[in-house]
Each structure stands twice: as C-alpha cells, then as structure tokens.
Amino acid sequence: MGLQAGTVAAAEVAGRAICIETQCPMAGALRALSGLAYLSSYPAGIRDQVSTLLAQDPAALGPLLLRRYPQAHAVRTDKALYQYAMDLKSQHLRNADAVNKVVFDNKIHVVRHALGLHSTVARVQGRKLAARHEIRIAALFKQAPEEFLRMIVVHELAHLREREHDKAFYQLCQHMEPHYHQYELDVRLYLTHMESSGERLWDA
16 A cells, blocks of 8 residues: 555645744654654544555655655755755845855754754844844755755745745745645655654665
8 A cells, every 4th residue: 555646645735834943943743752743734644544554564655755756866065055055045035135054964853853944143243233044954864855955945945034834934935846745745754764664765
C-alpha cells in the first residue's frame, strides 16, 4: 500500500504553520516525541496511510520519497546558500529588507528543534534603528532535494514581509512557491521516515 496521489494532493490544502516561536524556528508539530507527531496537523486519512506503511516496514517511506525526489541539490556551502536565497528574494521580494546572512547551521537539531530560523536584530546606527536579518537552515538539508530547501528558504524569506503565520503569510509562501504545501508535507514525511527507520536519504 502506498500514499495515493489523490490523497497526497489533497494535503496541499491542509498545510499548517511550521514555526511558532518569536524568532521563527520552523518547529510547530516538528517537536516529535513519538508516533506521527510530524503529521499531527494533517487529515486522519493521511496519518492512517502512513501508519499502515510503517507498520509493514519502518523504512517504507524511503523508497517513496526517493522515487519522487531522486537527487539532492548542489547547494553545499554557505556562500552558495546565500546566493540561492538572494535569487529567490530578487524574484519575489525585491523591495523587502536586506538579508545580511544565510547559512547552514549544525546547531539546529531538526527532530527536537527546527528546520530553519529567521532572526531579526535591531541595532542603532547613528540616529537610526536598523534591522539585521539572518536566516539559518538546519545542516541536515545540505543533503536534501532542492524542493525541500526551497520550501524552507521561501518560508523564512516570507517573514521579511509577514511576521505572523496567518493567511497572508501562507499566500505569500504559495506565491513564491506554488507547491509549498506539498513540499512541506514531503519534508514531514522525510522526518517521519528518519524517526521511524533512523536512516537519512540523499547523504553525500
């Protein structure tokens, strides 16, 4: 039994907030303790399909994800990541605040913490108060499909314009990446796979 395309497609409209803290770590239901915590905000039908698959084989999600995303991206350095994020920003958020830093962060532990972090630090420059924006991406996603990386970067960039995780925020995410909710679901499936099997996919 596999996750049927129709059911997975339906989950695109079931995307939920994936960061909840002041500095926007993409966490929310990603603080998994057991079971299908990564999928807790999705319809019961999807959770039931995943449960059935994992009951048959704890590593069953791996082949499904590899068929859908056979290759990892080539963005392996902080310099390349910064350029990747700036290319997206120039396409969709040209007039938004500047981003000062974008890096992979080994200190972000995905299973217990977050996927990415957008922090804003206010600093006094002369008589003006300037905001410094930094984006950090969990180092796990240095070896991941480009679609996963793009979803995370889009999410963090969207906070340049929309601070809250409201309708306007997710509309902006979907404007920047029309398949945003599908990629979010598949990232959650990947995290569920790692928790169930202990196996990473796309490792170099």
